[in-house]
Amino acid sequence: MARTKEFNEAKALDKAIEIFWHKGYNGTSAQDLVTYLGLSRSSLYDTFGDKQKLFSKSLQRYQLQAQNTVKELLEKSENVKETLLDIFKQAVIESLEDRITKGCFMVNSSVELAMHDEEIAKIVKDNSQTMEEVFTNAVKKGQESGHISKQLDAKVLARFIFNNYSGIRVLARTGERDKQVYDDIVKAVFSVL
Amino acid sequence: MARTKEFNEAKALDKAIEIFWHKGYNGTSAQDLVTYLGLSRSSLYDTFGDKQKLFSKSLQRYQLQAQNTVKELLEKSENVKETLLDIFKQAVIESLEDRITKGCFMVNSSVELAMHDEEIAKIVKDNSQTMEEVFTNAVKKGQESGHISKQLDAKVLARFIFNNYSGIRVLARTGERDKQVYDDIVKAVFSVL
DNA sequence: GATTAAACGGAACAATCGTTCCTGAATTAG
DNA sequence: CTAATTCAGGAACGATTGTTCCGTTTAATC
Numbered sequence: 052m053a054r055t056k057e058f059n060e061a062k063a064l065d066k067a068i069e070i071f072w073h074k075g076y077n078g079t080s081a082q083d084l085v086t087y088l089g090l091s092r093s094s095l096y097d098t099f100g101d102k103q104k105l106f107s108k109s110l111q112r113y114q115l116q117a118q119n120t121v122k123e124l125l126e127k128s129e130n131v132k133e134t135l136l137d138i139f140k141q142a143v144i145e146s147l148e149d150r151i152t153k154g155c156f157m158v159n160s161s162v163e164l165a166m167h168d169e170e171i172a173k174i175v176k177d178n179s180q181t182m183e184e185v186f187t188n189a190v191k192k193g194q195e196s197g198h199i200s201k202q203l204d205a206k207v208l209a210r211f212i213f214n215n216y217s218g219i220r221v222l223a224r225t226g227e228r229d230k231q232v233y234d235d236i237v238k239a240v241f242s243v244l
Numbered sequence: 245m246a247r248t249k250e251f252n253e254a255k256a257l258d259k260a261i262e263i264f265w266h267k268g269y270n271g272t273s274a275q276d277l278v279t280y281l282g283l284s285r286s287s288l289y290d291t292f293g294d295k296q297k298l299f300s301k302s303l304q305r306y307q308l309q310a311q312n313t314v315k316e317l318l319e320k321s322e323n324v325k326e327t328l329l330d331i332f333k334q335a336v337i338e339s340l341e342d343r344i345t346k347g348c349f350m351v352n353s354s355v356e357l358a359m360h361d362e363e364i365a366k367i368v369k370d371n372s373q374t375m376e377e378v379f380t381n382a383v384k385k386g387q388e389s390g391h392i393s394k395q396l397d398a399k400v401l402a403r404f405i406f407n408n409y410s411g412i413r414v415l416a417r418t419g420e421r422d423k424q425v426y427d428d429i430v431k432a433v434f435s436v437l
Numbered sequence: 438g439a440t441t442a443a444a445c446g447g448a449a450c451a452a453t454c455g456t457t458c459c460t461g462a463a464t465t466a467g
Numbered sequence: 468c469t470a471a472t473t474c475a476g477g478a479a480c481g482a483t484t485g486t487t488c489c490g491t492t493t494a495a496t497c
């Protein structure tokens with residue numbers, strides 16, 4: 052029989068996420084991938100097909116990870132407003148800590164590829180819809196428990212929250228390092244809830 | 245003496261803005277530029293130096309145009325809140341009309357290049373600062389005239405407005421075509437003012 | 438009409454791109 | 468052992484990249 056796989060496919064994907072996230076699709080060369088994933092050209096192409104497929108898989112994996120984190124936090128939360136605040140605070144911390152200012156992989160990919168690559172566009176669209184649902188359910192829960200104002204519709208607030216989340220990630224990508232800027236935005240956002 | 249320039253440098257730059265805006269820096273080839281600007285390889289390089297310089301000039305020109313539009317509208321406005329609403333409505337209209345979903349050239353460039361190209365990073369940073377000032381002054385004016393709530397600091401609101409403006413442009417870039425999504429966001433944003 | 442410089446088309450550059458293929462070593466199961 | 472399969476490494480592919488250079492044409496000034 053045959054030799055077993057030596058490298059962990061999932062771990063290789065995580066590596067791919069990192070470098071695509073940092074350098075973008077067009078900015079990452081095949082050589083970059085070989086070097087950074089630490090496996091040979093042949094293994095890379097045998098395992099993942101081509102660059103586009105690898106990117107697509109990476110983005111999908113990232114989406115799952117990111118979504119699950121937020122989803123779980125909100126679903127088991129007893130005070131949704133506070134949990135949402137925690138999520139934003141975490142995004143701010145990551146934006147400031149991040150010494151290589153990666154922003155958000157999904158936002159970056161949207162901007163770079165969504166209009167030129169149908170498959171990526173589909174992932175992005177799917178992500179938006181799912182996040183909208185997650186936030187909508189969370190807001191509804193918060194409104195029922197009295198933690199969030201009922202002045203605006205849950206879906207309206209969900210889209211609003213998601214929009215500001217995107218905005219903050221763009222801000223991070225520009226390299227903004229002034230915490231006050233992020234805090235001000237979060238403050239204004241939560242004055243609505 | 246010498247022959248006079250046949251092509252209009254400013255018009256060529258506007259063409260460059262269009263294609264860079266649409267395809268991004270890495271996605272636009274030298275051949276794309278030759279074809280789209282309608283001038284020869286030699287003229288292009290003689291006039292603008294190289295691709296990076298052309299991109300930089302294009303982005304600066306775009307910045308000036310975009311800034312002046314918003315600046316003038318807000319400075320001569322008598323009801324700043326309404327003018328801000330007009331600006332957002334205009335962004336929404338452009339996002340929906342735009343058959344090739346360009347988003348915002350500045351946002352796109354931030355995400356694609358700001359962290360890899362110092363010159364671009366400088367332009368982006370300068371743009372953020374200027375826009376923050378413009379919005380801050382506008383909000384102050386609105387607060388003094390009673391059109392905008394004084395509950396939050398002018399600078400806080402300015403940053404908040406700018407963040408949502410970025411977010412909307414990202415949304416446009418993803419190809420979102422549902423007007424309701426944009427309208428919901430705008431509604432929530434203006435509930436703060 | 439001579440001079441000067443700009444614009445042009447296109448050839449050509451080296452470099453890099455993503456991808457394929459080959460070789461030989463390594464490792465597993467029967 | 469043998470057979471099967473994966474590994475690493477690198478050579479090589481054609482295509483495309485950004486850029487330079489050259490010869491010719493065009494036009495404006497003197």
